[in-house]
Amino acid sequence: SAVGELGRLAVELLRRGAAPRAYEAAARKLNVGVDTIQHGVEGLTYLLTESSKLMISEIDFQDSIHVLGFSDELNKLLLQLYLDNRKEIRSILSELAPKLPSYHSLEWRLDVQLASRSLRQQIKPAVTIKLHLNQNEDQTAQVLQTDPSTLLHLIQQLEQALGEMKTNHCRRIVRNMK
Numbered sequence: 001s002a003v004g005e006l007g008r009l010a011v012e013l014l015r016r017g018a019a020p021r022a023y024e025a026a027a028r029k030l031n032v033g034v035d036t037i038q039h040g041v042e043g044l045t046y047l048l049t050e051s052s053k054l055m056i057s058e059i060d061f062q063d064s065i066h067v068l069g070f071s072d073e074l075n076k077l078l079l080q081l082y083l084d085n086r087k088e089i090r091s092i093l094s095e096l097a098p099k100l101p102s103y104h105s106l107e108w109r110l111d112v113q114l115a116s117r118s119l120r121q122q123i124k125p126a127v128t129i130k131l132h133l134n135q136n137e138d139q140t141a142q143v144l145q146t147d148p149s150t151l152l153h154l155i156q157q158l159e160q161a162l163g164e165m166k167t168n169h170c171r172r173i174v175r176n177m178k
Contacts, residue, residue, distance in 0.1 A: 002030050003074060006037070007081040010044040014092050044081075051082055052089040054176045101135035127151050 005026050012019060020034075023041070027034045051061055061082055065075050106129065113124040129144045146154075164170055 003077045003081070005030065006040050006044050007077075007085075009037070009041045010048055011085050011088070013041055013045050014049065014089060044078075047078075048082060048085060048089055049093060052086045053093060055086070055090070056176075058083065099136060101133040101140065104132040104134045104139060106131055 009019070009022055009026060012022065023034050023037045027037045030037070047065070051064070056064070058079060061079055062075060065078050070078070108130070109128045111126045111128060113122065113126075115122060125148050127146055127148055129146075131142045131144065133140050133142065165174075
């Protein structure tokens with residue numbers, strides 16, 4: 001019954017946020033300290049959210065909690081709690097995820113200063129980029145300016161990141177995220 005109560009509180013924590021009165025009521029019911037209940041609920045919430053994020057299978061979940069050294073009965077209760085609530089937890093987590101802007105289009109211009117009053121012969125290139133983004137059906141634009149060497153470094157870093165996505169480790173992580 002204690003696991004069921006902690007599980008209910010963990011799911012409620014995700015739905016509505018922290019509920020100190022519920023912790024106090026559970027502590028009185030189970031004859032333990034409020035801090036013990038709070039830490040137990042937070043730990044169980046972490047276990048459920050991380051497992052739900054990765055959509056791990058029953059076997060992987062059992063392997064994960066088996067390491068904790070709980071009894072077989074408690075492991076079965078935790079598994080059932082996970083299976084009963086993982087879809088709801090994923091929907092709650094997707095609502096909480098920040099809505100990041102997405103790429104729409106890009107405009108660029110190369111400006112080169114060939115001379116000035118003080119220096120007759122100089123070459124000072126600058127790349128101006130106007131990045132159009134979509135966010136919540138609104139379109140915004142960001143103007144960025146840099147020199148070509150910094151832009152080349154940025155391109156190299158992005159190409160390196162794309163290359164990293166092709167490694168087995170990253171593919172495994174992305175597959176688990178879906």
